Amino acid sequence: MAFAGRKCEAVKLLLNDGMDEIKVSPDYNWFRSTVPLKRIIVDDDDSKVWSLYDAGPKSVRCPIIFLPPVSGTAEVFFQQVLALTGWGYRVISLQYPVYWDLMEFCDGFRKLLDHLHLDKVHLFGASLGGFLAQKFAEYTHKSPRVHSLILCNSFSDTTIFNQTWTANSFWLMPAFLLKKIVLGNFAKGPVDPKMADAIDFMVDRLESLNQSELASRLTLNCQNSYVEPHKIKDVAVTIIDVFDQSALSLEAKEEMYKLYPNARRAHLKTGGNFPYLCRSAEVNLYIQIHMRQFHGTRYAAINPAMVSAEELEMSSNQDSEDYQ
Template sequence: MQNSFNNFSSWVQKKKILINFNKQEQVYTLFDWKGNSEKENETPVILIPGLMGGSEIFFKQMLSLCPKGYRLISVESPPFKTFDDWILAMNVFLDEYRIKKAHFVGESFGGFLILKFAEIYPERVCSLFLSNTFMKTKYFENLKSRVSFSIRPTFVLKRSMLKLIPDKELPGPIIDSIDFMVDQIESQTRDSIVSLLQLITHTKTVHPEKLKPKNITFLHALDGHIYTQEMIEETKKFFPNSKHADIDLGGDFSFLGNSQEFNLFLTVHLRKFGYDPVRDSLIENDQIKKEKRSKKKKDQNNSNTNLNENENENENENENKNENENEDEKEIKIEDEKEKENSNSNSDSNSNSDSDK
């Protein structure tokens, strides 16, 4: 997995976007890969990480989908202390990055955040694809303590997050995904960890009545540890009219632990909303082929028309030639007849002369 990530890092440059929010500069870090898409105004897919890791965690989605023509933007938000600030700043970021609306992919807490964003700014959301997402933050109240997050040592903060990860025997792909995410936690900044822990331990609930359920797909990994069966059942209860897809293997980080199924369900979801660069490319190629065939047929018709015109011209020339030849023959015949008459006339004249004598 690390080799794939190293390849990704060498191909796609990490960007920093500055916004002015509450009279302060805030920095969003992101990976933006347009792949081979030639459409400038293509609606992008924005990926929001959860409690653990930053914009790097979705590299498998970008490696798989971007070369096919999808535009994916993996976005890591700067630290905020309240949900309202996170939501308002995301709206400013979209303006700054000139994105009117997008499809959003949210992982775990990232899905919860983007649901809260969609409640306030539904006009900016084409659709939502949410993996291992919960409806209430109450499940993470055990992360609280009497000591404020802001004064805890960094290693204690990271240990609080690492305790959420299962320490037991698991399938190889799941172990690989956990190892990668542990490295990502170690590289997270202190401010980022404090901000995320403060947000996830605030009591918040999703309000389905403010959202469009038919525009949402939920992906549930049935073998998760952080993401429990209780969370899955509650999500299905909150959104009975949304699309729900279950996968047996994926773990708490199914975008890494079972990226093939994750990517498959994501492409199926996007196709439902008309975003299918592979199909569009096939249609475009088919249209090009049809245009080429039509042009070839037109050229052949023009060639046949020119050939017929040449044949007609040749026939006309032959007819004219025959007419000229006939005229010449007539003139010659007339001349011959005239000469014959003259000859007869002379003969008669001579005959009369002899008779007189």
């Protein structure tokens, strides 16, 4: 059980002096000191607590909601929260409670949106978060709640992990074994300092999750399920992928492209499993480009008064010629 209380030694070898650079960064400290963490219960079971950061103009009724991967908490998107709210967007980064079934998750998420008085939203999902975002869009397709999707290093079919046969036994496994399973998908070999810092930060976030949180997430990640694209064909989609090593196989990425032939594709040369941490400027740019198509509509996630300033900053930062 000692594993749960220390960094994985194999991962620490990748880091500069084993320091938690992100945890002591001015941006992270500013985020933690200025954006309050809210806890909300929407189910009859009061042990199911949604934790979230809700930042930006509350007048915006169609915000961007961020869903973390198996190893992540609501904090992992702090750089998106800071940058996007600075440009006038309303952003919600959340952490889901323990759910063992995809439909149970979708029902809980729908209740959360009802509680927040949000009719429709834009979802950014990383890995498992992206899969859950797709399943929620599918779940609500008859009365749509998802206006658009940004899928980062995500997948559409859980069988790619070859774990469907063990999905129902994760709840029995001790926390240290579950963490070992998750760490097995982290980058191996030399990485640049920013990626090393991102891995270190995610290991720290992983260690903050208890056994039931981890077991339930792995169960959702691996129980036999796939996305039915015909149910969400009217949802605007952007797919963010990296060209270097990540937990996703090339085949899984190609399947996503086939599933969403009209999706915009945003490629990062490097970034590993956590580009929103180590390549945040590029990811934030792609989010802005995705959201630009909704400016001037009731589904805009930005304060209308900020649009012109944001457009100017976008054009001066980088042209979107490589954004297909």
